[in-house]
Amino acid sequence: MSAIVVVGAGHAAIQLAASLRQGGYDGEITLIEAEAGLPYQRPPLSKAYLSGQMEEKALALRPESFYAAQRVRLIEADPVVGIDRAGQVVRLGSGARVPYGHLVLATGAANRALPVPGAELPGVAGLRTLADTKALKAVLPDLRRVVVIGAGFIGLEFAAVAAERGISVTVIEAAPRPLMRGVSAVMSDHLAAVHRGWGTRLLTGTGVRAVVGDGRAEGVETSEGEVIAADLVLVAIGVVPNTRLALEAGLEVGNGIVVDGLLSTGDPLISAIGDCASFPMGGQMVRLESVQNASDQARSLADRLLGKPVPYARLPWFWSDQASLKLQIAGLSGGHDQAVLRGDPASGAFSVFCFRGERLLAVESLNRAAEHMMARRILAGEPRLTAGQAADPGFDLRSA
Amino acid sequence: MPKITFIEHNGTAHVVDAEIGASVMRAAVDNNVPGIDGDCGGECACATCHVYVEPEWEAVTGSRTESEETMLSFAAATKDNSRLSCQITVSDALDGLVVHMPDGQH
Numbered sequence: 328m329s330a331i332v333v334v335g336a337g338h339a340a341i342q343l344a345a346s347l348r349q350g351g352y353d354g355e356i357t358l359i360e361a362e363a364g365l366p367y368q369r370p371p372l373s374k375a376y377l378s379g380q381m382e383e384k385a386l387a388l389r390p391e392s393f394y395a396a397q398r399v400r401l402i403e404a405d406p407v408v409g410i411d412r413a414g415q416v417v418r419l420g421s422g423a424r425v426p427y428g429h430l431v432l433a434t435g436a437a438n439r440a441l442p443v444p445g446a447e448l449p450g451v452a453g454l455r456t457l458a459d460t461k462a463l464k465a466v467l468p469d470l471r472r473v474v475v476i477g478a479g480f481i482g483l484e485f486a487a488v489a490a491e492r493g494i495s496v497t498v499i500e501a502a503p504r505p506l507m508r509g510v511s512a513v514m515s516d517h518l519a520a521v522h523r524g525w526g527t528r529l530l531t532g533t534g535v536r537a538v539v540g541d542g543r544a545e546g547v548e549t550s551e552g553e554v555i556a557a558d559l560v561l562v563a564i565g566v567v568p569n570t571r572l573a574l575e576a577g578l579e580v581g582n583g584i585v586v587d588g589l590l591s592t593g594d595p596l597i598s599a600i601g602d603c604a605s606f607p608m609g610g611q612m613v614r615l616e617s618v619q620n621a622s623d624q625a626r627s628l629a630d631r632l633l634g635k636p637v638p639y640a641r642l643p644w645f646w647s648d649q650a651s652l653k654l655q656i657a658g659l660s661g662g663h664d665q666a667v668l669r670g671d672p673a674s675g676a677f678s679v680f681c682f683r684g685e686r687l688l689a690v691e692s693l694n695r696a697a698e699h700m701m702a703r704r705i706l707a708g709e710p711r712l713t714a715g716q717a718a719d720p721g722f723d724l725r726s727a
Numbered sequence: 728m729p730k731i732t733f734i735e736h737n738g739t740a741h742v743v744d745a746e747i748g749a750s751v752m753r754a755a756v757d758n759n760v761p762g763i764d765g766d767c768g769g770e771c772a773c774a775t776c777h778v779y780v781e782p783e784w785e786a787v788t789g790s791r792t793e794s795e796e797t798m799l800s801f802a803a804a805t806k807d808n809s810r811l812s813c814q815i816t817v818s819d820a821l822d823g824l825v826v827h828m829p830d831g832q833h
């Protein structure tokens with residue numbers, strides 16, 4: 328096959344290049360990345376790297392030597408600005424043109440902007456890139472009060488790091504509870520209580536009217552009219568998939584770049600993987616933001632490009648570290664109608680088994696790595712585990 | 728640099744130079760050894776870096792950490808000499824280490 332060109336060099340792109348070479352692909356691989364520098368891992372940006380436990384060097388997805396040794400050409404600091412599908416060539420910001428035999432869109436997602444007055448003030452920050460985290464790390468030692476807007480995974484991870492440093496933290500969440508889309512009510516309530524126990528003020532069901540300040544952010548005005556003082560405002564209200572290129576190239580875009588079960592767009596020469604892709608799973612179109620999804624889709628696409636097409640159907644799983652909390656999720660809990668506890672939340676280690684009717688959809692484990700691993704095995708097959716068995720501590724999950 | 732040999736399930740061997748202070752998982756991933764994915768980046772959260780340590784090396788590589796133990800007790804194809812390679816730190820003492828890989832990590 329002729330040259331494979333990938334737009335973006337994040338988790339999905341790097342895994343694709345690695346898997347293609349592991350699978351024996353011998354042709355050209357070119358990764359084109361808007362950011363400068365070696366491609367890096369994002370999860371530590373709000374965890375170990377932010378807190379100072381991990382060094383910058385360890386963030387690199389692969390060392391510099393990887394690219395030469397594996398013959399992967401990395402074009403950095405030069406965004407793709409257009410796709411010419413008829414000519415099979417992409418245009419870069421620098422004016423360069425790169426022809427492709429197969430094009431892979433692995434463009435990820437960008438932070439959703441806060442749509443209120445004052446959002447542009449200095450002192451309002453986001454957390455998606457290494458540059459974002461470096462800027463945050465530089466000011467962290469001087470912060471006394473922060474307001475985090477959005478109680479999603481990244482907002483809560485940042486809040487945990489900040490609270491641990493003795494910074495006074497307020498988290499403002501519009502939904503009635505944190506991680507509304509991500510976890511069950513039981514898990515969400517437990518996490519909320521733990522964060523409050525760390526001294527964090529968590530306001531749910533609360534909107535943001537404006538970021539206030541004279542020349543720089545000094546506080547946040549809530550929908551209740553309260554002004555909460557802050558030296559820094561972190562906006563963590565989710566992401567939007569980077570779909571502009573696909574849209575302008577006339578490809579179908581919904582909540583992400585629409586692909587089929589083989590991760591192909593409507594153009595057989597263009598595929599999409601990772602955070603930017605909307606793909607069929609369990610009878611509906613989904614878009615996931617996780618390393619697992621980016622990596623597994625990359626491996627699946629590599630198999631197809633190497634002539635072994637298998638519809639993508641890997642079990643989603645995810646993790647989030649918030650100080651001493653290690654949350655691991657297997658499956659997708661959306662649409663569950665029953666949440667069964669295994670273990671006692673008061674002990675700080677338990678799992679929540681989410682069912683829809685008789686069917687197990689997902690398992691959320693807090694500081695229970697073994698149950699998470701079991702859940703992954705059960706969910707990867709045809710789960711027959713009943714709610715009664717899940718709740719029974721005497722029932723051996725290995726026999727499910 | 729210490730040399731580490733990774734042997735795939737099908738018998739293919741890969742000898743790589745490992746960086747001191749980094750993990751055995753990193754040595755595999757950095758050198759694109761097939762069969763070690765390291766999806767969680769070494770957080771002991773994914774068990775896609777599972778290896779079997781040859782018995783004569785077990786004393787040098789040490790014993791499993793607590794979180795590693797729980798991950799491994801439920802991972803696929805766990806044996807007595809199973810380790811999560813992200814939890815083994817490369818040192819000069821590991822020069823010559825040989826590890827085998829399971830049939831798959833997923």
Ligand SMILES: Cc1cc2nc3c(=O)[nH]c(=O)nc-3n(C[C@H](O)[C@H](O)[C@H](O)COP(=O)(O)OP(=O)(O)OC[C@H]3O[C@@H](n4cnc5c(N)ncnc54)[C@H](O)[C@@H]3O)c2cc1C
Binds near residue numbers: 600
């Ligand atoms: C702070 C943070 C913490 C996270 N924590 C976790 C976690 O604990 N567990 C987990 O599973 N997931 C976590 N995630 C999510 C995970 O990082 C993403 O799901 C993953 O990075 C997706 O990989 P990707 O390759 O699809 O996209 P990305 O890694 O975002 O890579 C896409 C790349 O494409 C580039 N790009 C975009 N448009 C263009 C263009 N036109 N031209 C050239 N380049 C372009 C971007 O610059 C970017 O580098 C976290 C994310 C963040 C930001």
Ligand code: FES
Binds near residue numbers: 752
């Ligand atoms: S790399 Fe994930 S557990 Fe070792």
